[in-house]
Amino acid sequence: MVEAGTTAGAALAEAGLGEQQPGEHAVIAARVNGQLRDLACPVEAGDVVEPVEIGSADGRAILRHSTAHVLAQAVQDINPQAKLGIGPPVEAGFYYDFDVDQPFEPDALKAIEARMRQIVKQGQRFSRRVVSEGEARSELAGEPYKLELIGLKGGTVSADDDESVEVGGSELTIYDNLNPGTGEVIWKDLCRGPHLPTTRFIPAFKLMRSGGAYWRGSEKNPQLQRIYGTAWESRSLQDEYLAMLAEAERRDHRKLGAELDLFSFPTEIGSGLPVFHPKGGIIRRVMEDYSRRRHEEAGYQFVNTPHITKGELFERSGHLGFYKESMFSPMDIDGVDYYAKPMNCPMHVLIYSSRGRSYRELPLRLFEFGTVYRYEKSGVVHGLTRARGFTQDDSHIFCSPEQLAPELASLLDFVVGLLRDFGLTDFEAELSTRPEKYVGTPEEWAEAEAALKSALDKSGLPYTVAEGEGAFYAPKIDVHVKDAIGRRWQLSTLQVDFQEPGRFGIEYQAADGTRQRPYMIHRALFGSIERFFGILLEHYAGAFPPWLAPVQVVGIPIADAHVPYLDKVASLLRERGIRVEVDASDDRMQKKIRSAQRQKVPYMLIAGDEDIAADAVSFRYRDGTQKNGVSIEQAIDEIVTAVRERVQV
RNA sequence: GCCGCCUUAGCUCAGUCGGUUAGAGCGACGCACUCGUAAUGCGUAGGUCAUCGGUUCGAUUCCGAUAGGCGGCUCCA
Structure with missing residues (x-):
């Protein structure tokens, strides 16, 4: 509960609720009577004001939305001809769509990112301003897509649409980016907000990729150029996110396949x-x-x-009526249309x-x-x-x-x-x-x-x-x-x-x-x-559990002389239904281990003189650990059990 | 389907500002080595530089089309 004549930010500061300094735990916005607002938003007596931290779900969305504005400003700095589409936050990042003559190339993204860093460093202030529809139209006369959104306001744009970040509020607002020293307006965008207090509150961001995107999501509309980026409340969280993406790339089934x-x-x-x-x-x-x-x-x-059928069947089922576009073209058999079945x-x-x-x-x-x-x-x-x-x-x-x-x-x-x-x-x-x-x-x-x-x-x-x-x-x-x-x-x-x-x-x-x-x-x-x-x-990143692994066991001899012994162990395993190979190539043993490791084989059974003397084998597992001198009987049992139980090892 | 990028040896990638013999590592194959827990050494083979067409004295290199791939968009019964 606050007094009249102040701002949300001041009220929070007075109540000692959070730091309003740039950083990982910054309070960057407020929830006033349940509505997200800028810290600079004036509040009335009796309003309930709560802090919004940058790391919360709402906080991240605001951070990313503000970073999208920085992106748009940077793009228009470099290419004043670029027309603005929309620029909402999305899962783990944000995007902004532009109508440009030349699509963005990878090098262009680097230049834009560099310009964005300057803007962030400059600490431009986000400043909200309510405008009438007429004012908005004249200020944004050079932005045809924004004008279209203004026309849509109150029409088809629902609160869930990405477009709602531009015109989703009950009134039209423009956010000005102000020079922190002079207060001069550097850039502006039609936007619902809220935003970070200043661009300095962006701790970490990165442009990810660009691609075409249909205006307002319909393939009937012209295609704009979209730039995707990500932004986080700390460098380390961003690094973690990028590491996750790298891990996903490492696991890509097309590559592993x-x-x-x-x-x-x-x-x-x-x-x-x-x-x-x-x-x-x-x-x-x-x-x-x-x-x-x-x-x-x-x-x-x-x-x-069968795989193919007369078209009549799919007419009856309704598929040819509803899903013909997703079916392969028919082939003519004795004057009748046959289709490959889609279901x-x-x-x-x-x-x-x-x-x-x-x-x-x-x-x-x-x-x-x-x-x-x-x-x-x-x-x-x-x-x-x-x-x-x-x-x-x-x-x-x-x-x-x-x-x-x-x-x-x-x-x-x-x-x-x-x-x-x-x-x-x-x-x-x-x-x-x-x-x-x-x-x-x-x-x-x-x-x-x-x-x-x-x-x-x-x-x-x-x-x-x-x-x-x-x-x-x-x-x-x-x-x-x-x-x-x-x-x-x-x-x-x-x-x-x-x-x-x-x-x-x-x-x-x-x-x-x-x-x-x-x-x-x-x-x-x-x-x-x-x-x-x-x-x-x-x-599994290719490291299937033993029951699914294409090769479950590789026998690795210390020297050629040990191959017959491993062949014998392998045939015992084979009798138990285990998929086993013995690596009898003339590679050195270390190389064989490396090869089996890279093929992600769950069990390596190594045998040399010591093992043979003891009627045993030595295990090496995928994680690099080893177990030496295991009797053949125990080794077989361990492997067969793991396969039967379908456990991961 | 739309926008952009890409395609050089089995794989990963150099390279050619248009110039005659296109390279490397890994992999494959051969020879030597016979080795105790992630790469032994040496050698050999392997390429219509995706395909087709154009420009040019000359195209792997420039242009166009096609196919395939990658990232987006749209779609995903």
Whole structure:
């Protein structure tokens, strides 16, 4: 509670709430009656004023937003012709869009960054000024995009849009950047604010990259040039962030895939169409085998369907109506259009309807590793995570209405259990509910959403609700995982479908003799095998746990004479199902260790005279530790157990 | 699909302001060495400088198109 006639900053200072000096813990803004405000904002008697530290979520957003202004000023300094788009804070940074004649080149970013450092050093003051629409229009006459935003104000711009940082408040405001000595206006921008007190409050920032971006996010609009940057409350936190990015680059599955000889994308085959090499093939086969076994145990029945089909099938399912753009062009077979399938579900529905079905058969769970082809636009193809041909671990479950809730609950349990077995531990779910455009009745939706929600509640998974984000035919649960370096990936999806059973007119005969329409649940667990493979590869940085490692053991002889002994150990391991190689090349032993280490082989078994004399081997693990003189029997047991238990070592 | 950048040996990368024999390291192969926990030495092979077209006396180098890749945007049923 404060007195009248002062500012938020002064009120906080008087109350001894935080340091208003540049630095890692600086108070850089205030929350006045719950609203974020500049420290220079006047306050009234009775207002509740709270400090906003630069390191808080709000504080970082303000820091990054202010840094975006510094970027824009620097760009216009260097190129006065540049027109301003928008410049909001985003996750871990900020961007600013510009309309420029020449796109930015890497060297240009360096020059802009240098100019930004000068501006930061100068300590320009951010000063807020309320303007009328007419004033704003005349002051910003040279900024066509800003004028467009002014025209939109109160129209389509919602508080969630990036554009709201320019015009999101209840009144139009311009922020002037003032010379700290003379008070002269150096630069100005239409902006909602709030901002840092001065540019000196920016402790660390860096420009990251540039690229094209459609004005207001629509490909119908002209393309602007966007510059991305990041900013942090301290140099060390920025360094940490940059180190995380470097680590992500080190783990890039496209890079590891080539280094470890797992898969490739031959140009001759086509963009987005991977081939798996023997080592990648082993990992993939182990993944599939394990998944297959678990599905069998859970009561799934395995089916197989072809890769191409008459267009009629996808007309009936609705895909050709809604998703034709994402399908490969048809091929003409005897005068009929055939398509590569983008989804497996219509074929599974046909298996269901191949004969009459009884309620006694439900829930009927059909499962297939079904390869699908989707025409992804050329600019979006990305390694294994966004391919044009990939294999879904796809399942469709047909059940009666009363089976829906329990089936969903056990499905969710099954999904998470299997993901855990692959070493993922951090899950989050998202429930997407009825969108504006939907099919079916509100009652059906409410029932399905309630079933999904109760499944989530039972699972104990943390989840968020995404209102209106469901597919037009179904609400859904998406399961997200966090990987070893904290990145979130969307994997599994569960959808309750009202649409397709009706389109195909499928039925079952109920206990009372009536014909009923089953519910259908779509469920992909890995999503796509390829994508999941890529995610696991990055999660483990290529160092797969023994059960998944393509080569589980490498035998390394001290000298050639020890090769036969290791061959004998290897054949014992092979009998136990272990994938083992003996390195009989004429490299020196140190080199062999280095090679095995670089291939991220979980176990190196080394043998020389001492080991042979003791009927033993010596372990070297991936972390460089060693265990010498282990009896052959114990060594085999240790390895076999680790593989069976699916532990990481 | 759109904007920008890139493509030289299996991989990572030098290099050529347009000039005749395009280099290195790693990897592969061969020979010697027979070694106790992350690179032994020597040698050999390997390139239509992505593809096609243009400019030029001459193009890996400059220009254009195509393919593929990378970073963004849009998209991701």
